[in-house]
Amino acid sequence: xxxxxxxxxxxxxxxxxxxxxxxxxxxxxxxxxxxxxxxxxxxxxxxxxxxxxxxxxxxxxxxxxxxxxxxxxxxxxxxxxxxxxxxxxxxxxxxxxxxxxxxxxxxxxxxxxxxxxxxxxxxxxxxxxxxxxxxxxxxxxxxxxxxxxxxxxxxxxxxxxxxxxxxxxxxxxxxxxxxxxxxxxxxxxxxxxxxxxxxxxxxxxxxxxxxxxxxxxxxxxxxxxxxxxxxxxxxxxxxxxxxxxxxxxxxxxxxxxxxxxxxxxxxxxxxxxxxxxxxxxxxxxxxxxxxxxxxxxxxxxxxxxxxxxxxxxxxxxxxxxxxxxxxxxxxxxxxxxxxxxxxxxxxxxxxxxxxxxxxxxxxxxxxxxxxxxxxxxxxxxxxxxxxxxxxxxxxxxxxx
Numbered sequence: 001x002x003x004x005x006x007x008x009x010x011x012x013x014x015x016x017x018x019x020x021x022x023x024x025x026x027x028x029x030x031x032x033x034x035x036x037x038x039x040x041x042x043x044x045x046x047x048x049x050x051x052x053x054x055x056x057x058x059x060x061x062x063x064x065x066x067x068x069x070x071x072x073x074x075x076x077x078x079x080x081x082x083x084x085x086x087x088x089x090x091x092x093x094x095x096x097x098x099x100x101x102x103x104x105x106x107x108x109x110x111x112x113x114x115x116x117x118x119x120x121x122x123x124x125x126x127x128x129x130x131x132x133x134x135x136x137x138x139x140x141x142x143x144x145x146x147x148x149x150x151x152x153x154x155x156x157x158x159x160x161x162x163x164x165x166x167x168x169x170x171x172x173x174x175x176x177x178x179x180x181x182x183x184x185x186x187x188x189x190x191x192x193x194x195x196x197x198x199x200x201x202x203x204x205x206x207x208x209x210x211x212x213x214x215x216x217x218x219x220x221x222x223x224x225x226x227x228x229x230x231x232x233x234x235x236x237x238x239x240x241x242x243x244x245x246x247x248x249x250x251x252x253x254x255x256x257x258x259x260x261x262x263x264x265x266x267x268x269x270x271x272x273x274x275x276x277x278x279x280x281x282x283x284x285x286x287x288x289x290x291x292x293x294x295x296x297x298x299x300x301x302x303x304x305x306x307x308x309x310x311x312x313x314x315x316x317x318x319x320x321x322x323x324x325x326x327x328x329x330x331x332x333x334x335x336x337x338x339x340x341x342x343x344x345x346x347x348x349x350x351x352x353x354x355x356x357x358x359x360x361x362x363x364x365x366x367x368x369x370x371x372x373x374x375x376x377x378x379x380x381x382x383x384x385x386x387x388x389x390x391x392x393x394x395x396x397x398x399x400x
Contacts, residue, residue, distance in 0.1 A: 009326055011318070012074075012106065013085045014038040016054060017045045019345065020087035023308035024318050025050040028085075030311060031319040036082070044389075047381040060090050061168070061178035068098045075105020083326040084108040085282075085303065085318065089120060090168045090178060092302045097173040107325045109281030111301065113173075118277045119301035122164050122212050132276040134269050134296045137288070138215040145210045147201060152194040155213060160188040160252070161200070164210040166298065180207045187252040190216060221247055222359050223289035224255075227266045228307050230282055230320045230331060234275040238320050238334035239267055240310035245342070245360050246352045256348035257360070258306045260313050260341040266294050273299065282307070282317045309343040310336065347389045 011028045015021045016037025022045045025035045029050040037051035040059040055074065058066035075082070084106040086095045095102060096111040103110070117124040123141050130136055138156070143149050163169070163181040170176060184203075191197050197213075204211055221244050230238040241263040247253035270285045273296070284304045286297040303318065310317055314337035323329040353362060 009080060009082060010034040010036050010052065011083045011085060011322055011326075012036045012038065013051075014057070014087060014091055015040060015060070016048065016051060017041055017043050018087055019045065019305045020303055021045065021085075022048060022050075023305060024085050024087055024303050026308045027311040027316050027318040028322065031316055031322075033319065033322055044382055048379055049381065050379070060088065060094060064090070064094050064175050068094060068101055072101055072105060075102070078105065081105055081107050083322050085321075087303055089166055089300065089302065090175070093120060093168070093170065093175070109321065109325060111279075111281075115277055115279060115301075119279065119283070119299050120165050120170075122162065122298070125299065126212075128276050129273050129296050132272040134272050135293055137217060137295045137297075140213040142210075146205055147197070152197045155194070155197075156215065157194075158190060158192050158216040159213050160190050160216050161185075161197075161204075161211045161213055162188050164212055169209060176208060181209045181211075186249060190251070217288050217290055217295065219288055219290065220359060221245060221250070221357075222259075225263060225266050225287045225289060225294065226258075226284050226304065226306075227263070227270045227287070228282075228284045228304055228310050228315070228317060229270060229274070230317045230324075231274045231279050232324070232331065233280055234278040236267070236271055236274060237324075237331040238315050238317060239270075240307070240313055240315040240317070240336045241266060242306070242309060242343075246348075246355065246358075248348050248351055250355065250357065255306060257342065257344045257352055258309060259343075259360075260309055260336060261339045262336060269294060269296060282321050305345075306343040309341060312341055312343075313338040 011033050013021050013024045013035055016025055017039035021037065025037060025048060028035050035051045037054045038057045039046050039054060040057055046054055057070045060067050084095065086092050092111070093116060095108055096116055099110045102108065111119065118128050119125065126136055126139055140150060140155060167182055168175060168178040189200060224244040226242060228240045229236050242258050242260045244255040245257040245259050247255045266287045269287065273285065279301070281301065282303045283299055283301045284307065285299045287294040288297060307317055315334050320331050320334065324331050352358065
């Protein structure tokens with residue numbers, strides 16, 4: 001197939017209404033690849049002009065099986081197989097565990113069951129990372145999930161509790177819950193003693209949410225790094241690195257401002273884990289910079305919400321996957337050609353103005369010409385809706 005065949009091979013992005021999905025559509029459209037966007041909830045992202053078609057589908061969080069059936073129906077109506085981008089952990093899980101149903105209609109970097117556990121379940125993930133020689137935070141697991149087999153008094157507080165599987169839970173190939181932990185507690189719970197640990201356990205057990213305990217590492221926001229990559233059988237073919245400048249919430253949050261910067265140290269750590277898992281596809285691994293070096297946080301087996309910054313730096317991971325899996329073009333080694341570029345989520349910029357712990361001056365941020373935003377003036381309908389939220393939030397900002 002020639003490089004022009006993308007005209008007849010659209011990319012299908014789920015979900016276009018997420019900031020992850022928007023970043024994928026932005027990168028694909030920039031490469032001239034037609035995009036079909038799938039969405040369950042109508043929010044400003046659905047108004048992007050990047051997509052050739054937007055289709056409403058069942059919600060993956062509550063109607064996973066129905067979503068798969070819908071994807072199959074859409075696939076049957078298409079003239080050819082399409083390259084599929086599932087832009088959430090749950091989406092990656094559903095696609096890989098329903099490969100037999102989806103594969104006749106979609107091209108996707110399917111994960112084996114072992115790879116699903118290695119990339120989504122923290123206990124398996126950390127066991128593999130440790131055996132591969134990757135540096136890790138001190139972490140404790142319970143064999144029975146109620147923690148009666150662990151002496152809570154002897155754990156080194158403060159520590160944090162994290163769900164064993166981020167954002168959803170699964171038992172074998174069955175999804176058991178979605179967003180239960182995150183909706184109640186955010187990304188993590190900080191504990192200062194055994195009494196707090198015991199107090200929260202009944203609620204976690206009633207929600208059937210297994211957790212792990214991890215040392216609390218205090219750091220600056222700019223010490224939170226991410227390595228983005230496209231890997232083939234565990235070999236990194238393209239990579240991009242950057243770190244957060246601001247996140248929401250400020251303790252355990254999602255990046256609202258990020259900065260591109262090469263980092264060979266975390267790239268080397270990622271290579272160990274990826275070789276051990278033989279991972280293929282777009283993904284990213286998060287790290288914390290400590291006095292003892294970089295500590296592995298987790299891998300996400302899909303595109304990231306600010307991986308469009310990689311595209312702006314010369315590493316279009318979405319096109320690389322499209323060319324490799326869709327067109328059969330072997331990827332050439334690619335890494336970022338720029339650093340210092342800034343990505344920001346315009347909705348959350350006011351919270352940066354409000355923050356007393358700015359790691360970049362407001363004047364430097366506002367005067368920077370080197371930005372890639374979650375929405376911009378080249379997207380009139382989307383920008384209008386998102387900037388309305390921005391100004392509303394800005395008016396509520398109180399001086400820091």
